[in-house]
Amino acid sequence: MSSDNAAQREIEAEQSYVDMVYERLDASAKVAQSLVVEGMARGHVGNEGGLVERDAMVFQAQRRLSALNAAHDGLVFGRLTMIDGDSRYIGRIGVRDADREILLVDWRAPAAAIFYQATAQEPAGVVRRRVLRCSNDQVIGVEDDLLDGENAPDDLVVIGEGALLASLTRARDSTMHSVVATIQKEQDEAIRAPSRGATTIGGGPGTGKTVVALHRAAYLLYTDRRRFESGGVLVVGPSNVFMSYIERVLPSLGETSVTLRSLGEVVDGIRAGRHDEPVAAAAKGSSRMTGFLAKAAAAPMPGAPTEFRYFFKDDVLRLDAAQLDKLRRQLLAGAKRNRAYAQAPAVLVEALWRQVRGERALEKGRDDFVEIVTTDDRFVDFVEQWWPPVEPIEIWRTLPDVIDRLSQGTFSRVEVEALKASWAASEPSIQDVPLVDELRYLVGELPEATDDEDEAPKQLMSFERREREERVDRFRSTQSIEDDGFAHVLVDEAQDLSPMQWRMLGRRGRHASWTIVGDEAQSSWPHPRESAAARKAALDGKPEHAFRLSTNYRNSAEIYELAAKVAAVGVADPDLADAVRRTGEEPRQHVVEPGSLVDAARDAARDILGRVEGTVAVVAPRASVERLRADLTDLVAEHDGRLRVLDGLDTKGLEFDGVVVVEPDGITDESSAGWRTLYVVLTRATQLLTTVGTTERWRQRIS
Numbered sequence: 051m052s053s054d055n056a057a058q059r060e061i062e063a064e065q066s067y068v069d070m071v072y073e074r075l076d077a078s079a080k081v082a083q084s085l086v087v088e089g090m091a092r093g094h095v096g097n098e099g100g101l102v103e104r105d106a107m108v109f110q111a112q113r114r115l116s117a118l119n120a121a122h123d124g125l126v127f128g129r130l131t132m133i134d135g136d137s138r139y140i141g142r143i144g145v146r147d148a149d150r151e152i153l154l155v156d157w158r159a160p161a162a163a164i165f166y167q168a169t170a171q172e173p174a175g176v177v178r179r180r181v182l183r184c185s186n187d188q189v190i191g192v193e194d195d196l197l198d199g200e201n202a203p204d205d206l207v208v209i210g211e212g213a214l215l216a217s218l219t220r221a222r223d224s225t226m227h228s229v230v231a232t233i234q235k236e237q238d239e240a241i242r243a244p245s246r247g248a249t250t251i252g253g254g255p256g257t258g259k260t261v262v263a264l265h266r267a268a269y270l271l272y273t274d275r276r277r278f279e280s281g282g283v284l285v286v287g288p289s290n291v292f293m294s295y296i297e298r299v300l301p302s303l304g305e306t307s308v309t310l311r312s313l314g315e316v317v318d319g320i321r322a323g324r325h326d327e328p329v330a331a332a333a334k335g336s337s338r339m340t341g342f343l344a345k346a347a348a349a350p351m352p353g354a355p356t357e358f359r360y361f362f363k364d365d366v367l368r369l370d371a372a373q374l375d376k377l378r379r380q381l382l383a384g385a386k387r388n389r390a391y392a393q394a395p396a397v398l399v400e401a402l403w404r405q406v407r408g409e410r411a412l413e414k415g416r417d418d419f420v421e422i423v424t425t426d427d428r429f430v431d432f433v434e435q436w437w438p439p440v441e442p443i444e445i446w447r448t449l450p451d452v453i454d455r456l457s458q459g460t461f462s463r464v465e466v467e468a469l470k471a472s473w474a475a476s477e478p479s480i481q482d483v484p485l486v487d488e489l490r491y492l493v494g495e496l497p498e499a500t501d502d503e504d505e506a507p508k509q510l511m512s513f514e515r516r517e518r519e520e521r522v523d524r525f526r527s528t529q530s531i532e533d534d535g536f537a538h539v540l541v542d543e544a545q546d547l548s549p550m551q552w553r554m555l556g557r558r559g560r561h562a563s564w565t566i567v568g569d570e571a572q573s574s575w576p577h578p579r580e581s582a583a584a585r586k587a588a589l590d591g592k593p594e595h596a597f598r599l600s601t602n603y604r605n606s607a608e609i610y611e612l613a614a615k616v617a618a619v620g621v622a623d624p625d626l627a628d629a630v631r632r633t634g635e636e637p638r639q640h641v642v643e644p645g646s647l648v649d650a651a652r653d654a655a656r657d658i659l660g661r662v663e664g665t666v667a668v669v670a671p672r673a674s675v676e677r678l679r680a681d682l683t684d685l686v687a688e689h690d691g692r693l694r695v696l697d698g699l700d701t702k703g704l705e706f707d708g709v710v711v712v713e714p715d716g717i718t719d720e721s722s723a724g725w726r727t728l729y730v731v732l733t734r735a736t737q738l739l740t741t742v743g744t745t746e747r748w749r750q751r752i753s
C-alpha cells in the first residue's frame with residue numbers, strides 16, 4: 051500500500067468520527083436555538099418574573115449558540131492513541147453524545163493536557179499523537195508524532211512530518227490564528243499556570259508569547275468561568291492594527307466575552323491611534339506628569355470668574371479672588387472636584403452670610419438668606435461658571451495653556467515645547483489616554499443625577515431641566531470609574547508601557563490576576579527603570595510567576611541571525627530565542643542613491659510579493675512613512691490586502707511573510723530606543739527580508 055493510500059484511508063476513517071461529532075454539535079445548536087425561541091415566548095407572559103427568567107434563559111442560550119458557532123471551524127483537531135488502544139479526541143470545545151458519553155474533550159480540560167505535555171521522553175501513556183488538519187468540517191490531512199514506538203501495535207499507521215512544521219510554513223494572512231492543535235510543552239505550561247498574582251511570559255521574538263497569552267485567557271475562562279466572565283477579562287495590546295490582528299483567536303476558541311483594547315482605547319469614549327513624536331511621548335509617559343495633572347485638575351477652568359458681587363437688602367456682598375481661592379481649596383480638601391460640585395453652593399452661601407451686616411437681613415435670619423440666595427439666578431449662574439462639573443477631556447484641553455504656570459521645573463524647556471506642539475492637535479494621542487484617565491480619577495464623578503427635583507443638587511434648581519440633563523449626559527460619555535475593574539488583565543508588549551500607562555492599567559487590575567507578556571529587547575520605552583517602578587506599583591505586591599518561551603517559531607534562522615546582532619546593540623544581554631527553521635534565503639541589503647530610494651523600495655516589495663504567497667510589509671521611519679505610503683498607493687492597491695506600509699512602532703506584535711525595511715539608519719536614529727525598534731522590524735518577517743537604505747551605518751555597526 052502506498053503512503054498516499056494509507057494517508058487517504060486514515061483521513062476517511064477520521065472523517066467518519068468527525069462527522070459524528072458535527073452531528074452532535076448541530077443537535078446542541080438546535081437545542082440552544084429552540085431555547086432562545088422559548089425564552090422569547092416567556093417574555094410574552096408579561097409579568098416581571100417572566101421577563102427576568104426570559105432574559106437569563108435567552109442570554110445563556112445565545113451564549114451557548116455563539117460558542118458553538120465560533121468553534122465550528124476545525125472543531126476536532128487532535129487524537130491521542132493510548133497504550134491500552136483507547137482513543138481520545140481533542141477539540142475546541144467539549145461535545146458529548148446522546149448518552150452523555152464524551153465524544154470530544156475540550157482542549158482546556160485536564161484530560162486534554164497530555165495532548166500537549168506528552169513527549170517521546172515522557173509519553174505518559176500516549177503512543178501516537180495525531181493532529182487532524184481540517185478545512186471547516188472536512189479532514190484534509192493528518193500529521194502524527196509517534197511518542198512510544200516500543201509499545202505501539204504493529205498495525206499503527208504514522209503519517210506526516212509533524213504538525214508543527216506544517217503549520218509554521220503556511221503563508222501568513224492578515225490575522226493571527228489559534229495554535230490550539232500544535233501548542234508546545236513549554237507553552238502549555240504557561241497557558242495552564244494557575245491564576246494567582248501575576249504570570250509573566252517572556253522570551254524573544256516569535257516565541258508565541260502573544261498566542262500563548264490568548265490561549266491562556268481562554269483557559270482561565272474555562273477553568274473559572276463564573277469569576278472571569280462576571281469580573282471580565284481585559285486584553286490590552288499596543289495598537290489598533292495589532293488588536294485587529296489578534297481579534298479572531300479567542301472567538302475561534304469559543305470565547306466571545308473578552309474585552310480587547312489597544313492602549314489608545316483603554317478609556318471608554320476615546321479612540322486614539324496616533325503616536326506622539328519621541329520627546330513629547332517620553333514626557334507624557336513619565337510619572338513626572340502626575341504632579342502637573344493633579345494641579346491642572348484642581349485649577350479653575352480658563353475664563354472662570356474671579357469675583358462675585360451680590361446685592362442683598364442693605365449689603366453689598368463680595369467674594370474676591372483670594373477669598374474664592376480659599377473656598378476652592380476648602381472644597382477640594384473635602385472631596386474630588388466633581389464630587390464637591392454639590393457642596394459648592396453651601397460653601398459660597400456660608401461665606402456670603404458671614405459678610406451680612408444689614409439689620410433687615412439679620413433679623414430675617416440665615417435660613418431666609420440661604421433660601422433667597424440659592425434660588426436666585428444670579429447666584430446659580432455664578433456657581434455654574436465658578437464650579438462647573440468638568441469632563442476630564444475638558445481639563446486635558448487646557449493643558450497647553452496651564453503647563454508653563456503649573457509645571458515649573460518639572461519639565462525641560464524642550465519638553466514643554468514638544469508637549470505644547472503635540473497638544474495643538476485637537477484629538478488625544480495614544481500617549482494622552484493615560485493622562486485623561488489620570489484626570490478622570492482626579493476629578494471624580496458627579497453624584498448620580500436624580501429624576502426627583504427635590505433630591506437634585508440645590509444649585510440646579512432654577513435651571514432649565516434640559517440644560518442640566520445635557521451637561522450630565524455629556525459628563526457620562528465617560529464610563530463610571532467604578533466600572534473600570536476587571537478580574538483578569540492581560541497586557542501584551544508590556545515592555546513598551548510607560549509609567550503613566552502602567553498607572554492606567556493598574557487601576558483596572560487592582561483586584562485582578564494578571565498575565566504580562568513582554569521582551570525587554572523589543573522595548574520602545576526609553577526609561578526602563580522608571581517603568582519598572584510603575585509596574586511594581588501597579589501590581590501592588592502581587593506574587594509573580596515567570597515563564598520563558600525559548601523557540602522562535604516565526605523567523606527563518608537566516609533572518610534571526612541578522613536581527614540578533616541588532617538586538618545586541620539595542621540592549622545589553624538580549625533574551626535571544628532559538629530559530630530552527632532554515633529556508634536557504636539570506637536577507638538582502640541594498641544601498642542606493644537618495645533619489646532612487648522609493649523606486650528601490652518599490653522594486654524590493656514587488657520582488658518579495660512575487661516570491662511569497664502571503665502578506666508583505668514595507669516599513670519606514672515615522673518621519674517618512676506617510677510620504678512613502680502615498681508613493682506606493684498604486685502598489686498597495688494592486689496587491690489588495692497583501693501589502694501594507696507601516697512605521698516601526700506599528701509593526702509591534704505583527705508578522706508578515708516578507709518585509710522590506712526602508713532606511714534602517716532612519717529607524718535607529720529616530721529615538722534612543724531606535725535600535726530596539728529596528729530589531730522589532732527585522733523580526734517581523736517569516737520568510738524573506740530586504741533592507742533598502744541610502745546609508746548603511748547600522749550594518750557597519752553590527753559587522
Ligand SMILES: Nc1ncnc2c1ncn2[C@@H]1O[C@H](COP(=O)(O)OP(=O)(O)OP(=O)(O)O)[C@@H](O)[C@H]1O
Pocket residue numbers: 214217218227229232233234237253254255256257258259260261262569572603604702703704705733
Ligand atoms: N505552538 C505553535 N504552533 C504553531 N505556531 C506557533 C506556535 N507558537 C507560536 N506559533 C506562531 O509563531 C508566530 C509568533 O507567535 P507570536 O506572535 O505569539 O510570538 P511573540 O512571542 O508574541 O512575538 P513578538 O514578541 O515578536 O511579538 C505566530 O505565527 C504563531 O502563530
